[in-house]
Amino acid sequence: MSTPQEDFQKFLDQQRADYRRALPEKMAHIRALWTAVAGDDDMALLTDLERLVHTLAGTAGTLGFREVGAAARALELLLEQAAPAGQVPLPPQRAEIALAVDALQASLPADDPLS
DSSP states (O other), X not given: OOOHXXXXXXXXXXXXXXXXXXHHHHHHHHHHHHHHHHHHOOHHHHHHHHHHHHHHHHHHHHTXXXXXXXXXXXXXXXXXXXXXXXXXXXXXHHHHHHHXXXXXXXXXXXXXXXX
């Protein structure tokens, strides 16, 4: 019979494994939203992107994916700075954001067939 602490650890381990498997899909969604924003200047899409990146930053850090959380937070800050008061990011800001999206992609854990 397992203890409540062991049960919680198993639950947490399963949550981390599920989240890790979902990260590539989350990243694909972020990249798709950024591509749409960069090509269309749609502020609604930018808001969706900011919300998604904000959620990723918090959840990744909480579940122990610190590098992903830090990269998402850096991207979130760039998005916030680039589009104050509902303005679309300017070309230099877009270049910085594109680099931050790439950095976020690079921060994802490598595929591990055992996880």
